[in-house]
Amino acid sequence: MTWPPRDLSRDDYLKWIGMGLTEHAAASHMLPSDLSTARRCEQSPDVDLVGLFCDNAAALSMKPTRCPSTDLSRTIVTTLQQHDVRSVLSTIDDAALREAVEGALCATRDTLTGWPASREAVLHADLVITDVAAAIAETGTIVYDAGPNRSRCGHAIAPVHLALVRPEQIQADLLDFFTSPACADSLQRSASTVLISGPSKTADIEGVLVEGVHGPHTVHVLIIDD
Amino acid sequence: MSSPGDHPLHPTLPYSMRQRTSAGADPAVKKAVDDTTARRDQMRREAWHQAFGERVDDVRMLAKSIKQHTIANLDTYLGQFVDAAEARGTKVYFAPDGAHANAICLDIARQNNLSRCVKSKSMVTEETNLLPELEHAGIETWETDLGEYIVQLDEDAPSHIVTPVIHKDRYSVGRLFERKLKSDYSDDPEVLTKIARQTLRHHYERADLGISGGNFLIAETGSLVICTNEGNADLAVTLPRIHIAFVGIEKLVPQMSHLGVFLKLLARSATAQPITVYTTIVHGPRRPDEHDGPEQVHIILLDNGRSRLLGAEASELLECIRCGACLNACPVFREVGGGHAYGAVYSGPIGAVLTPSLKGGYADLPFASSLCSACYDACPMQINIPHHLVRLRAEQAESRVPLLERTFIRHWFGRLLDEKRYQRGIRWMRRLTRAAESTRAAPRWLTLLPGPARDWATERTLPQPSRQTFREWWQAKHDHGGST
Numbered sequence: 239m240t241w242p243p244r245d246l247s248r249d250d251y252l253k254w255i256g257m258g259l260t261e262h263a264a265a266s267h268m269l270p271s272d273l274s275t276a277r278r279c280e281q282s283p284d285v286d287l288v289g290l291f292c293d294n295a296a297a298l299s300m301k302p303t304r305c306p307s308t309d310l311s312r313t314i315v316t317t318l319q320q321h322d323v324r325s326v327l328s329t330i331d332d333a334a335l336r337e338a339v340e341g342a343l344c345a346t347r348d349t350l351t352g353w354p355a356s357r358e359a360v361l362h363a364d365l366v367i368t369d370v371a372a373a374i375a376e377t378g379t380i381v382y383d384a385g386p387n388r389s390r391c392g393h394a395i396a397p398v399h400l401a402l403v404r405p406e407q408i409q410a411d412l413l414d415f416f417t418s419p420a421c422a423d424s425l426q427r428s429a430s431t432v433l434i435s436g437p438s439k440t441a442d443i444e445g446v447l448v449e450g451v452h453g454p455h456t457v458h459v460l461i462i463d464d
Numbered sequence: 465m466s467s468p469g470d471h472p473l474h475p476t477l478p479y480s481m482r483q484r485t486s487a488g489a490d491p492a493v494k495k496a497v498d499d500t501t502a503r504r505d506q507m508r509r510e511a512w513h514q515a516f517g518e519r520v521d522d523v524r525m526l527a528k529s530i531k532q533h534t535i536a537n538l539d540t541y542l543g544q545f546v547d548a549a550e551a552r553g554t555k556v557y558f559a560p561d562g563a564h565a566n567a568i569c570l571d572i573a574r575q576n577n578l579s580r581c582v583k584s585k586s587m588v589t590e591e592t593n594l595l596p597e598l599e600h601a602g603i604e605t606w607e608t609d610l611g612e613y614i615v616q617l618d619e620d621a622p623s624h625i626v627t628p629v630i631h632k633d634r635y636s637v638g639r640l641f642e643r644k645l646k647s648d649y650s651d652d653p654e655v656l657t658k659i660a661r662q663t664l665r666h667h668y669e670r671a672d673l674g675i676s677g678g679n680f681l682i683a684e685t686g687s688l689v690i691c692t693n694e695g696n697a698d699l700a701v702t703l704p705r706i707h708i709a710f711v712g713i714e715k716l717v718p719q720m721s722h723l724g725v726f727l728k729l730l731a732r733s734a735t736a737q738p739i740t741v742y743t744t745i746v747h748g749p750r751r752p753d754e755h756d757g758p759e760q761v762h763i764i765l766l767d768n769g770r771s772r773l774l775g776a777e778a779s780e781l782l783e784c785i786r787c788g789a790c791l792n793a794c795p796v797f798r799e800v801g802g803g804h805a806y807g808a809v810y811s812g813p814i815g816a817v818l819t820p821s822l823k824g825g826y827a828d829l830p831f832a833s834s835l836c837s838a839c840y841d842a843c844p845m846q847i848n849i850p851h852h853l854v855r856l857r858a859e860q861a862e863s864r865v866p867l868l869e870r871t872f873i874r875h876w877f878g879r880l881l882d883e884k885r886y887q888r889g890i891r892w893m894r895r896l897t898r899a900a901e902s903t904r905a906a907p908r909w910l911t912l913l914p915g916p917a918r919d920w921a922t923e924r925t926l927p928q929p930s931r932q933t934f935r936e937w938w939q940a941k942h943d944h945g946g947s948t
Contacts, residue, residue: 246558248546251767255713256539258774263536269718270529275522276725278515298738354755361669377738390750390757391702394695394742412739413724421720425685429552429751430702433727433743438695441735442611442627444634445500446653451610451661453695453742 294378311342507736549686552748562592584697586677678711769822790839813839
C-alpha cells in the first residue's frame with residue numbers, strides 16, 4: 239500500500255489510528271457517566287424557570303416579554319411596531335401559534351409571508367417570527383431547529399427575530415436539554431439545531447461590542463405564560 | 465524526535481507566515497494586544513468563578529476525562545461518527561494532510577461547478593492554506609467572520625485564535641474599507657461593521673458553496689457543531705447549495721450530552737460569555753421534507769500529524785478546544801505583540817507545543833516561554849503546556865547537541881567510567897594548569913581563545929588546582945596512618 243492513498247478509505251485510516259492507540263490507555267480512561275458536576279441549574283418545582291430564563295435572556299441582550307395567550311396578538315403587533323418593518327416571514331411549526339400569528343398580522347398593513355417561502359422573500363425579510371424547539375433557563379438560550387415547517391436560516395437572516403416560547407419548553411440546565419426528548423425530537427425532525435444566546439454580535443474591532451453584524455440586531459422572546 | 469519524512473502521515477503545514485513582518489515592533493500593536501489579552505484573562509477567571517465557584521477544577525477535570533476517553537478510543541468513535549453521519553446523508557472524507565484536504569474540497573467544487581464561496585472562520589483551513597488554492601482554482605472566496613474578512617481584505621494574517629485582528633485598530637480598519645470597499649471613511653466600529661454586513665450579504669446571496677470549520681463532532685449522531693458569535697457560519701452553511709466543513713479528527717465527543725460540558729467551558733474561557741451566541745449543530749443536508757438548506761454536506765476530517773501524537777505523552781495536545789485562554793494568559797504572547805511572531809498557524813503557548821509536534825521543526829518555539837505556567841492555569845482542559853515545552857526542549861537536547869559539546873561529553877564520560885583513564889586525565893589537566901600558573905600566563909592564555917570565549921575569559925581567572933588530588937591525599941593519609 240502506498241501511503242497516503244489519494245482516497246484514504248475508512249477502514250485503512252481507522253486501522254492506522256488504532257495502531258497508535260494502546261489498550262492500556264483505552265482501559266484506563268473510562269467515560270464519566272455522571273456529568274452533574276457541570277450542572278448549574280436544577281429542575282425542581284422550587285425554581286422559577288420562566289423567571290430565570292427571562293433574567294438570563296435579558297443579560298444576553300435579548301428582549302424577553304411574558305404575556306398571557308389572550309394577549310399574544312396585541313403583543314406581537316406592538317413588538318412589530320417598534321421596528322421599521324415591511325416584510326415579515328413566519329416559519330412556525332406549532333399550528334396553533336401559526337394561526338395566532340397570522341390572525342394577529344392580517345389586521346395590520348404588514349405583509350406576512352408564510353412557510354414555505356421563496357428565496358427572495360427569505361433574503362429580504364425585515365423580521366422573522368418563529369417558534370422554538372426548546373429554551374434553556376440556565377443561560378437564557380432559545381433552541382431553533384429547521385424542519386418541514388421552519389426555514390433553516392430563519393433565526394439568522396433578518397435584522398429582527400421574534401421567537402415564541404411556551405413555558406413547558408424551558409429546560410433548567412444546558413445538560414438537561416441535550417438529554418431531553420426535545421433534543422431527540424429535533425434530531426429526528428430536522429437537519430439542524432441551533433442554540434441562540436443573544437443577538438448576532440462582534441467585538442473584532444478594538445473589542446467594541448457591535449450587535450447585528452450578520453444576523454439579527456434584536457431578538458424578541460415572547461413567553462406565552464398563562 | 466523522528467524526522468518528518470519517516471512518517472507516512474507527515475504534515476504539510478504552510479507556515480509561510482514566518483516571513484511576515486513582526487507585528488511586535490509596533491508599540492501601538494503591543495499595547496492593543498497587552499490590553500485585550502489582560503482584560504480577557506481577568507474576565508475568564510471571573511466567568512469561571514461566577515459559573516462554577518469552587519467546582520471549577522472539577523468541571524475542568526470532567527471535560528478532560530471525556531476528551532481523554534475519546535482520544536484513547538479514537539478509532540471507535542471515528543467509525544461511529546462516519547456511520548452516523550453517512551446514515552443522514554453527510555459525506556465524510558479522511559485527509560492525511562492539508563494538500564489532500566484541499567484537493568478533496570476542490571474536487572467537490574469542480575464536480576458541482578461551484579464558483580462563489582462564503583467561508584466562516586476555521587483554524588483548520590488556515591492549517592491547510594485553503595484560501596489561495598480556492599482562488600487559484602477560480603473560486604471567488606470571501607471570509608465572513610468580521611476579523612477574518614478584515615485580514616483577507618488587507619492581505620494580512622490572523623494573529624489570535626479567537627480575535628484575528630487583535631493587532632489592528634479602528635483607524636486602520638477605516639482606512640482599509642475606504643481603500644478596498646470604496647466606502648466613506650469612518651472610524652466608528654458600529655459603522656464599519658454595518659459596511660461589512662452589507663458587502664458580505666451581497667456575497668452570501670450569490671454564493672453556491674459554504675465552507676466552515678467545526679468546534680465539535682458528535683460521534684453518536686454524526687453531527688457537526690459550529691460556535692460563532694456573529695452568526696456568519698449560520699448563513700454560510702444554510703444559504704449556499706453545498707456545505708463543506710474542515711474539521712480536525714480530535715474534535716470528537718462521544719454523545720450529545722457531553723457537548724453540554726464543553727459548551728459550558730468554551731465560551732467562558734474564550735470571551736467570558738456563558739455560551740457563544742450561536743451554537744449551530746448540523747445533522748446533515750436538507751431532508752426530503754425540508755424546503756431550504758444545503759443539498760449536500762461534506763465533512764473533511766483532517767489528520768495532518770494528529771495521529772502521530774496518539775499513544776504518546778503528546779496526545780494530551782489533542783484535548784485542546786482552541787479557546788485561546790492560554791494566549792491571553794501568556795506574558796510572552798503579550799511581549800511579542802501577538803501571534804504573528806510565532807510564525808505559525810497556532811500561536812501562543814499551545815502553538816509553541818502544537819506546531820513542533822504536528823509539523824516537526826520549529827525548534828525555537830518551545831523556548832518562546834518563561835515556563836511561568838500561567839497557560840496551564842488558564843487552560844480549561846488543564847493541558848500541562850509547561851511540561852510539554854520542557855519535554856520538547858529535552859528532545860532537542862538529545863538530538864541536537866553541537867559536535868564539539870558531544871565530543872567533549874563522550875570523552876569526559878569515557879574517562880569517568882574508566883579509573884585509570886580518569887586519573888590520567890586529571891593529572892594531565894593539573895599539569896597543564898600548573899604550567900600555566902608557573903609561567904604567570906594564566907589569565908593571558910585564556911584570552912587567546914576565539915570569539916565570545918575571550919570576552920568571558922578576560923573577566924575571570926581559572927581556579928588554581930590543589931597540590932594533590934583527593935585520591936593522593938587519601939592514599940597519603942592512610943599510608944601515614946598505617947605507619948603509626
